[in-house]
Amino acid sequence: xxxxxxxxxxxxxxxxxFIRSESARVFPIRDAAGDFFANIxxxxxxxxRNAVEAAAKAxxxxxxxxxxxxxxxLYRLGEMLEARAAEMTAAITLGAxxxxxxxxxxxxxxxxxxxxxxxxxxxxxxxxxxGNVNPVAAPYFNFTVTEPMGVIGVIAPDAAxxxxxxxxxxxxxxxxxxxxxxxxxxxPYAAILLGExxxxxxxxxxxxxxxxxxxxxxxxxxxxxxHLRAISGVATADERKALKLGAAESVKRTHLLKAExxxxxxxxxxxxxxxxxxxxxxKTTWHPxxx
Amino acid sequence: MASLKTISKLSxxxxxxxxxELIFGDLWTYDPAPETADPKLKARYELxxxxxxxAPKSGRYFNSINPANERKLAEIAVAGPADVEAAYRAAQxxxxxxxxKMPGAERAKYLFRIARLLQDRAREFAVAETMDxxxxxxxxxxFDVPMAAxxxxxxxxxxxxxxxxxPGRRIAPLGVVGQxxxxxxxxxxxxxxxxPALAMGNCVxxxxxxxTSITALKLAEIIQDADLPPGVVNIVTGAGETGAAVMGHxxxxxxxxxxxxxxxxxIMRSLAGTDKKMTMELGxxxxxxxxxxxxxxxxxxxxxxxxxFNQGHVCCAGSRLLVHEPVxxxxxxxxxxxxxxLRVGDPLDKNTDIGAINSKEQLARIxxxxxxxxxxxxxxxxxxxxxxxxxxxxxxTIFTGVSxxxxxxxxxxxxxxxxxxxxxxxxxxxxKANNTAYGLSAGVWTDKGSRILKMSTELKxxxxxxxxxxxxxxxxxxxxxxxSGFGREGGRQGLLDYCRLL
Numbered sequence: 001x002x003x004x005x006x007x008x009x010x011x012x013x014x015x016x017x018f019i020r021s022e023s024a025r026v027f028p029i030r031d032a033a034g035d036f037f038a039n040i041x042x043x044x045x046x047x048x049r050n051a052v053e054a055a056a057k058a059x060x061x062x063x064x065x066x067x068x069x070x071x072x073x074l075y076r077l078g079e080m081l082e083a084r085a086a087e088m089t090a091a092i093t094l095g096a097x098x099x100x101x102x103x104x105x106x107x108x109x110x111x112x113x114x115x116x117x118x119x120x121x122x123x124x125x126x127x128x129x130x131g132n133v134n135p136v137a138a139p140y141f142n143f144t145v146t147e148p149m150g151v152i153g154v155i156a157p158d159a160a161x162x163x164x165x166x167x168x169x170x171x172x173x174x175x176x177x178x179x180x181x182x183x184x185x186x187x188p189y190a191a192i193l194l195g196e197x198x199x200x201x202x203x204x205x206x207x208x209x210x211x212x213x214x215x216x217x218x219x220x221x222x223x224x225x226x227h228l229r230a231i232s233g234v235a236t237a238d239e240r241k242a243l244k245l246g247a248a249e250s251v252k253r254t255h256l257l258k259a260e261x262x263x264x265x266x267x268x269x270x271x272x273x274x275x276x277x278x279x280x281x282x283k284t285t286w287h288p289x290x291x
Numbered sequence: 292m293a294s295l296k297t298i299s300k301l302s303x304x305x306x307x308x309x310x311x312e313l314i315f316g317d318l319w320t321y322d323p324a325p326e327t328a329d330p331k332l333k334a335r336y337e338l339x340x341x342x343x344x345x346a347p348k349s350g351r352y353f354n355s356i357n358p359a360n361e362r363k364l365a366e367i368a369v370a371g372p373a374d375v376e377a378a379y380r381a382a383q384x385x386x387x388x389x390x391x392k393m394p395g396a397e398r399a400k401y402l403f404r405i406a407r408l409l410q411d412r413a414r415e416f417a418v419a420e421t422m423d424x425x426x427x428x429x430x431x432x433x434f435d436v437p438m439a440a441x442x443x444x445x446x447x448x449x450x451x452x453x454x455x456x457x458p459g460r461r462i463a464p465l466g467v468v469g470q471x472x473x474x475x476x477x478x479x480x481x482x483x484x485x486x487p488a489l490a491m492g493n494c495v496x497x498x499x500x501x502x503t504s505i506t507a508l509k510l511a512e513i514i515q516d517a518d519l520p521p522g523v524v525n526i527v528t529g530a531g532e533t534g535a536a537v538m539g540h541x542x543x544x545x546x547x548x549x550x551x552x553x554x555x556x557x558i559m560r561s562l563a564g565t566d567k568k569m570t571m572e573l574g575x576x577x578x579x580x581x582x583x584x585x586x587x588x589x590x591x592x593x594x595x596x597x598x599x600f601n602q603g604h605v606c607c608a609g610s611r612l613l614v615h616e617p618v619x620x621x622x623x624x625x626x627x628x629x630x631x632x633l634r635v636g637d638p639l640d641k642n643t644d645i646g647a648i649n650s651k652e653q654l655a656r657i658x659x660x661x662x663x664x665x666x667x668x669x670x671x672x673x674x675x676x677x678x679x680x681x682x683x684x685x686x687x688t689i690f691t692g693v694s695x696x697x698x699x700x701x702x703x704x705x706x707x708x709x710x711x712x713x714x715x716x717x718x719x720x721x722x723k724a725n726n727t728a729y730g731l732s733a734g735v736w737t738d739k740g741s742r743i744l745k746m747s748t749e750l751k752x753x754x755x756x757x758x759x760x761x762x763x764x765x766x767x768x769x770x771x772x773x774x775s776g777f778g779r780e781g782g783r784q785g786l787l788d789y790c791r792l793l
Binding site for chain 1: 396399400403441444445447448449450451452740742744745748765766782783
C-alpha cells in the first residue's frame with residue numbers, strides 16, 4: 001500500500017515567525033493539473049499593520065549591521081535558494097507542468113539567485129558610488145552619505161512571482177531597510193517557500209515580512225500606512241493613483257512600475273544601483289577644518 | 292579588604308621580588324594556552340601552475356623554517372625561469388580562452404567561492420600562517436585570515452559592477468599580471484593582490500615571499516576546490532631570483548610589488564624602457580602624532596598597536612611617535628608601564644602579544660639598527676622579558692630623546708622598535724612628520740575634530756588614522772605617497788590599477 005504524504009500548511013513569514021492571517025481566512029490555489037493544492041492565508045490590513053510593526057522593530061538592528069555582514073547574509077540567502085532550487089522551481093509550477101513551463105520556472109529561479117548575488121555585492125559598495133565628499137568653498141569638510149529610509153512596502157507582480165518579488169525587496173534590504181511585501185495574488189506559493197528560505201539564511205526576523213492575500217484588500221492600506229516610508233512595486237493605473245494619493249498624506253516615496261507595461265524581470269535593466277538609491281536618504285555633514 | 296595592589300605587593304614579597312608597579316602581570320603567571328588546531332601542512336609544496344601542483348623543472352627545493360623554534364616546516368619548490376615561463380604561458384592561455392571572456396557575474400561567483408572556502412578553513416590557515424611567519428595566533432586568527440576572506444568577498448561583488456569603477460569611461464582588464472608579495476602578511480597580501488586582479492578579469496602569476504610561501508600554496512588548494520579555470524592563478528615560489536623572473540618576464544602587462552623601497556626601485560629601474568604598468572607598495576616611517584588634548588590611555592593603546600602589531604613587521608607601522616611636549620612625560624611613563632605587560636614568546640600561544648621575528652636576517656637588521664640608536668645617543672628602554680631559547684625574538688623597544696637625524700628616525704626598522712620625538716606646535720608636528728622620504732601612513736590623536744581634518748589635509752601620507760591606528764578594510768584604499776610607492780589597494784581606487792581605459 002502506498003504511503004499517504006503529509007501536506008504542508010502554507011503560512012506567511014512575518015517577524016521571523018510563520019503565522020496564519022489574523023482573520024483566519026484562506027483562499028485555495030490549484031496545481032498545474034487544476035487540482036486543489038493548498039489554502040493560502042488571506043492577509044488583511046490588520047496583518048499588514050502587524051507586519052509593519054515587526055519590520056519597524058527589526059529596522060534599527062538591521063541598519064546597524066556592517067555592510068559586509070548584510071552582504072554576506074544576502075549571499076547566504078542565495079546559497080539557500082541555490083541548494084533548494086528544484087524545490088523552488090516546483091513551487092512556481094505546482095505539480096507536473098509542461099516541459100516549457102518547467103524550464104521557464106527553472107530559469108526564473110536561477111535569475112533570482114543571480115539577482116541576490118548581484119545585490120549582495122552592492123552591500124559594501126553603493127555608498128562608495130552614491131556618497132561624496134563635496135569641495136565647498138570654505139574650510140569645511142563636507143560629505144554626503146546615504147541612510148536607509150526605514151520600512152519599505154513592496155507590492156510584487158503576478159508575472160515572475162519569485163523574481164519580481166526578490167528584485168523589489170533585495171535592493172531595499174541591502175542598505176538596511178526592512179520590508180513588508182505583498183506576494184503575487186495569483187501565484188503566491190513561491191513567496192511562502194521563500195519565507196522558509198529567509199528563515200534559514202541568517203537574515204534577522206522582521207527584516208523581510210511576506211504577506212499573501214488579495215490586492216484590493218491590502219493595497220489601500222499600503223497607500224495610507226504612515227510608517228511605510230516608500231512603496232516599491234508593480235501596480236495598475238487605479239492602484240497607482242490610490243497609492244500616490246495615500247503617499248501624499250505622509251510624503252511617502254513611490255516607485256511604481258506599470259502593471260500593464262509588462263516589465264522584463266530577466267533583463268539587466270531590472271537590477272540596478274538606482275533601485276538601491278530609491279530607498280535611501282542622503283545626509284550631508286559639515287565639519288570645520290582648522291588647528 | 293586588601294586591594295589588588297596590596298595583594299600583588301604581598302605576593303611579590305613572598306616570592307622575593309621587588310614590589311611591583313603593576314597589579315596585572317605581577318600577581319600571577321600565565322599558563323600556556325596553545326592553539327592546537329591542525330594546520331594540515333604537507334611535507335613538500337610544489338609550484339601551482341595551470342591548476343595543478345607541479346614539480347619544479349630544476350628539481351630544487353628549499354626549507355621553510357618556523358621562526359618560533361627554527362624547525363623545518365616543509366620543503367618549498369624553487370621556480371626557475373622555465374617554471375616562470377610555464378606559469379605565464381598558462382596565465383596567458385587562461386586569459387585568452389576562459390577568464391578574459393567570462394561575464395563578470397560568473398567571475399564573481401568564483402571569487403565568492405574562494406571567500407567562503409577560506410572562511411571554512413579559517414582556523415587551519417591561521418595556525419599555518421603563525422607557524423610559517425611567526426605572528427601571534429591571535430593576530431592571524433582575528434585579523435589576517437578573516438581580512439583575507441573579506442577581500443575576496445568585497446572584490447567578488449565588483450566583478451559585475453565594473454561600469455561604476457571609472458565613470459564615463461569603458462574599461463577592460465589588462466591581461467596577465469605578475470605579482471610579488473612580502474612576508475609580513477603572507478595570506479592577506481595574496482588576497483590584496485589576487486582579488487582585485489581577478490575581479491577585473493586579469494590572470495595572475497604570483498610569487499610569495501621565500502620565508503612565507505605555505506599559506507599561498509594552501510590558498511592554491513582552495514583555488515582548486517573552487518574549480519577556478521586552470522591558469523587563472525599561478526603561484527611560483529622561490530627567492531629573489533624567482534621574483535626577478537616574475538617581474539622581468541615579457542608577458543605581464545602589469546607588475547605589482549609589495550616590499551621594500553630598495554627592491555621597488557630595482558624593479559622600476561629594470562622595467563624602465565618597457566610599457567608595463569606598475570604598482571608599488573613600499574616602505575614607510577609613519578608618524579603617530581599625540582596632541583595634549585588626546586585621550587591618553589586610548590592613545591597609548593594606539594601607540595602599542597601601531598608599533599608592536601605583527602612584531603612591527605608592518606610597512607605602515609607607527610614607528611615614529613611624535614608627542615606634544617606638555618604630555619610627553621606622562622605618555623612615555625604610561626607607555627613604559629603598558630610595555631611591561633606585553634607578552635613576548637610562542638606565537639601559537641593565544642596570550643602572546645609579540646611573536647617571533649620572521650627570519651634570522653630580519654633579526655640581525657633590527658639588532659643593528661637598535662645598536663645604532665644607542666650609539667647615536669638615544670635613550671633605550673626595553674621591559675624585562677624572558678625570550679624563548681630557540682627561535683628569533685626581539686623584545687619590545689622604545690627610544691626616547693630621538694632627533695630627526697638619527698638613523699632610527701629615518702630608516703625603516705621593520706621590527707618592534709619605536710622612536711620617540713616631541714613637538715610644540717601643530718606646524719612643527721606636520722614638519723617633522725613629513726620630513727621623510729616615505730609617505731605611507733600617519734596617526735593623529737586629539738579630541739578636536741577640526742584639528743584631525745587640518746592634520747590629515749597637511750600630512751603627506753596615503754592613509755591617516757585619527758584616534759585609531761592600523762585599521763584596514765577591503766573597502767578602504769591603502770597605499771603611499773612619495774617613496775612609499777604608488778597605486779592603491781582596496782576600494783574603488785584599487786580596482787583602477789588593474790584595468791585599462793578604452
